[in-house]
Amino acid sequence: xxxxxxxxxxxxxxxxxxxxxxxxxxxxxxxxxxxxxxxxxxxxxxxxxxxxxxxxxxxxxxxxxxxxxxxxxxxxxxxxxxxxxxxxxxxxxxxxxxxxxxxxxxxxxxxxxxxxxxxxxxxxxxxxxxxxxxxxxxxxxxxxxxxxxxxxxxxxxxxxxxxxxxxxxxxxxxxxxxxxxxxxxxxxxxxxxxxxxxxxxxxxxxxxxxxxxxxxxxxxxxxxxxxxxxxxxxxxxxxxxxxxxxxxxxxxxxxxx
Ligand code: ZN
Ligand code: FE
Numbered sequence: 663x664x665x666x667x668x669x670x671x672x673x674x675x676x677x678x679x680x681x682x683x684x685x686x687x688x689x690x691x692x693x694x695x696x697x698x699x700x701x702x703x704x705x706x707x708x709x710x711x712x713x714x715x716x717x718x719x720x721x722x723x724x725x726x727x728x729x730x731x732x733x734x735x736x737x738x739x740x741x742x743x744x745x746x747x748x749x750x751x752x753x754x755x756x757x758x759x760x761x762x763x764x765x766x767x768x769x770x771x772x773x774x775x776x777x778x779x780x781x782x783x784x785x786x787x788x789x790x791x792x793x794x795x796x797x798x799x800x801x802x803x804x805x806x807x808x809x810x811x812x813x814x815x816x817x818x819x820x821x822x823x824x825x826x827x828x829x830x831x832x833x834x835x836x837x838x839x840x841x842x843x844x845x846x847x848x849x850x851x852x853x854x855x856x857x858x859x860x861x862x863x864x865x866x867x868x869x870x871x872x873x874x875x876x877x878x879x880x881x882x883x884x885x886x887x888x889x890x891x892x893x894x895x896x897x898x899x900x901x902x903x904x905x906x907x908x909x910x911x912x913x914x915x916x917x918x919x
Contacts, residue, residue, distance in 0.1 A: 663765045663784065665794065665834065666705075667873060668697040673838045674720050675875055677796060678702070681763025686710045688762040690782065690796045691836050692724030699731060708732065711762040714739040715798025716779040717746035721836060725749045740771070742778035754780055772800045772824065774817030775807030783827065792830040795879070800824065802835045803877040804843030804860075806888035808917060814910035818891060825889050829880030840864050840874035846919045847887050850899040850912065857885040887912055 666678040670693040677690040678701050688711035692698050702709055709732040714722050717739070725737060725748040738760055739746075741753040754760065756771035760782065767782040775798070784794040799807035800817075801824050809817055844861040851857055860881065864874055883889050890896050891909040900911040 663763075663794070665832075665876075666701050667834075667875060668701055669838075669873075670694045670697055671720055675834070675836055675838065675873070676724075677834050679762070679765070680705055680707055681765060684763040686763045688713055688765075689724075689728070690834070691715055691721040691798060692728055693720045693722075695724035695727035695731070698724055698728060709735045711735060711760070712737045712749070713760065713767070713782050713796065714743070714747050714750070715781060715796065715800075715836070716740065716776045717743045718776070718799070721798060722747050740778035740780040742773075743776075746778070767796075770820075770823055772797070772820035774809055774812035774820045775799045777811040779807075779812075779820070781824065783831075786828075792832050793828060794832045794834060794876075795824065795827060796834045797824060798836050801833060801882065801886075801888070802837060802843055803833065803840040803874055803882070804847055804864075804886050805839055805916065806886075806913070809913060814906050814913060817913070818906055818909050821889055824879075825883060827879055829878070829883065831879040832876040833879055833882060834876045838873060838875060840877070841868045842919075844885070846916050847885065849919075850887050850896055850915070851885075851890070851893075853895065854885065856881075860885045 664680040668676040674693045679688045687707040690713045737749040738752045739750045754769045758769040760767045767784045770781040781797040786793045891905045902908040
């Protein structure tokens with residue numbers, strides 16, 4: 663499976679998943695149809711699936727136009743997004759499987775950013791490969807999504823589910839927020855050498871307009887405060903003494919950062 667990262671709107675990424683053997687493609691969170699159609703044309707591939715993580719316009723805005731060009735494409739989304747995703751035909755729950763070409767993803771129910779949010783995880787097929795996680799606005803590189811329709815408890819459960827995936831998993835987040843996220847991370851985890859190094863590297867990458875997505879789950883576990891609610895140093899920095907309170911304080915501080 664080849665993943666094409668397509669910038670869209672001001673800071674979104676759309677991911678086009680191409681199966682060269684069958685020359686079919688799936689798209690994750692098409693904010694806009696134009697870059698997707700362009701990429702499909704370049705590849706000469708047929709779009710067979712639209713994989714939405716949640717109903718926000720910057721994740722589903724291209725659905726209708728894509729369906730006009732590819733009327734047989736199947737539109738997937740979370741079961742609890744019924745009525746909120748244009749063209750949705752399949753209503754997914756935790757553990758469901760979604761396939762296109764020779765590839766299959768497992769659905770993870772990860773509410774918090776919205777009440778219906780799901781993620782798609784393509785497990786590695788061989789021992790040498792990495793898995794691919796498409797997590798929408800749940801886990802960001804160096805951060806996490808805002809809580810629009812969920813509670814800190816739900817989001818911790820959701821992020822904990824993602825945290826249990828293998829360290830070498832490629833994390834395909836839907837926004838280019840890494841630099842700003844790491845600036846915040848340093849305010850609560852300033853002594854973390856891995857975080858300091860990562861911030862320096864991301865600063866250089868962004869000054870050269872390079873994308874920081876995909877991230878890597880092992881890197882996130884060591885440098886993303888929103889996966890480190892159980893770290894003693896971070897708990898002390900936000901003056902909290904349990905996991906949920908730590909996460910809630912971090913999220914509130916980041917909302918105002
Ligand atoms: Zn969103
Ligand atoms: Fe978004």
